[in-house]
Amino acid sequence: MIRIFTSRRCLAHRAPGGYPERPERLRAILDHLGASARYAGLVTELEAEEPPAGGVAGAGAEAAIRAVHDERYPARLRRAVERGDGLIDSPDNPLSAGTWDAALAAVEVGLAAARWAAAAADRHALALVRPPGHHAERDRAMGFCYFNNVAVAVESLRRSPAAGAGRVAVFDFDLHHGNGTQHLFESRPDVFYASLHQAPFYPGTGARDERGRGEGAGTTLNLPLAAGTGDEEYLRAVDEEALPALAAFAPDFLAVSAGFDTWQGDPLGGFRLTEGAFRGLGERVAALAAERCRGRSLTLLEGGYDVSALGRLVEAYLDGLGGPGAPDGRA
Numbered sequence: 001m002i003r004i005f006t007s008r009r010c011l012a013h014r015a016p017g018g019y020p021e022r023p024e025r026l027r028a029i030l031d032h033l034g035a036s037a038r039y040a041g042l043v044t045e046l047e048a049e050e051p052p053a054g055g056v057a058g059a060g061a062e063a064a065i066r067a068v069h070d071e072r073y074p075a076r077l078r079r080a081v082e083r084g085d086g087l088i089d090s091p092d093n094p095l096s097a098g099t100w101d102a103a104l105a106a107v108e109v110g111l112a113a114a115r116w117a118a119a120a121a122d123r124h125a126l127a128l129v130r131p132p133g134h135h136a137e138r139d140r141a142m143g144f145c146y147f148n149n150v151a152v153a154v155e156s157l158r159r160s161p162a163a164g165a166g167r168v169a170v171f172d173f174d175l176h177h178g179n180g181t182q183h184l185f186e187s188r189p190d191v192f193y194a195s196l197h198q199a200p201f202y203p204g205t206g207a208r209d210e211r212g213r214g215e216g217a218g219t220t221l222n223l224p225l226a227a228g229t230g231d232e233e234y235l236r237a238v239d240e241e242a243l244p245a246l247a248a249f250a251p252d253f254l255a256v257s258a259g260f261d262t263w264q265g266d267p268l269g270g271f272r273l274t275e276g277a278f279r280g281l282g283e284r285v286a287a288l289a290a291e292r293c294r295g296r297s298l299t300l301l302e303g304g305y306d307v308s309a310l311g312r313l314v315e316a317y318l319d320g321l322g323g324p325g326a327p328d329g330r331a
Contacts, residue, residue: 002321004043005113006030006128009105012098013131019094020268020305021144026130032311038323046109061108068151068184070139077146093141103131103146114153114298118163118253122295124321132302134178134257135203142180143203150257150300151184154191157253166190169251173281174259174302175269177206181257187216192249194242198270199224221245227270231277238284247292254289254297260304260313268305275316282320
């Protein structure tokens with residue numbers, strides 16, 4: 001069964017002209033899926049998180065954020081937005097009046113999708129969010145990312161006894177190495193992080209010899225690949241190295257950082273993947289989840305900057321996951 005989660009609040013973050021991470025990315029995917037007879041009925045749009053009695057809206061998400069990020073970082077980001085600062089931490093991280101709300105919404109969508117996916121067997125959740133997250137470090141924004149959406153969702157599941165997710169594997173197939181996700185979990189024995197990414201390339205991390213630290217030694221796997229890599233070489237690395245390592249970790253739950261910037265027409269990347277590769281990745285995620293995780297997975301949108309292609313690439317990935325899971329096409 002597949003269900004797609006999103007929020008129009010994720011469109012509120014805007015960047016100056018010329019930035020590839022822009023609202024049109026998400027809008028193009030939602031428009032494409034909305035016009036699809038197969039997937040339109042599977043999209044759930046979330047509104048702002050309802051505050052508890054006497055509480056503050058977004059407080060639950062902020063608590064989940066502080067579980068992985070430095071306690072002072074969310075407040076620093078909020079103040080920078082309220083002051084009208086032009087950027088935070090990096091030229092790749094511009095700010096607008098809607099940045100805080102969009103970044104918080106991305107976290108909320110990821111958390112809602114994770115809860116749904118973990119609640120029963122044979123559930124695949126896709127969280128269509130922006131800004132992306134896997135570059136965000138514990139105490140700073142980086143690479144278009146403000147909060148580490150996948151790390152927040154994973155840690156939330158880890159801390160929930162009802163989720164049955166004591167061991168979580170993260171599979172990152174974005175073009176760029178997810179430095180933030182690796183660094184947040186690399187000393188942990190309960191989270192396995194595997195990444196395929198272009199190298200040498202931004203952000204410069206993700207070498208093969210980065211395998212984890214301390215109690216987390218051996219729970220990181222990096223597979224750097226050269227520009228020009230196409231479907232055959234890419235999927236061979238997935239099949240021969242990434243999937244066996246992920247399976248051997250014996251995770252209870254599978255999380256995926258899905259970057260569609262490995263597409264052959266992406267303006268930022270040098271890989272040559274076709275639609276077929278994304279369908280193949282969906283098939284492999286579904287098979288691994290079925291084998292090790294009671295059929296449960298969460299996929300969060302990361303990169304992907306060819307707006308004209310994003311909708312059909314996401315649809316190909318969903319087709320690989322299994323397409324609509326119920327006979328009437330509803331979640």
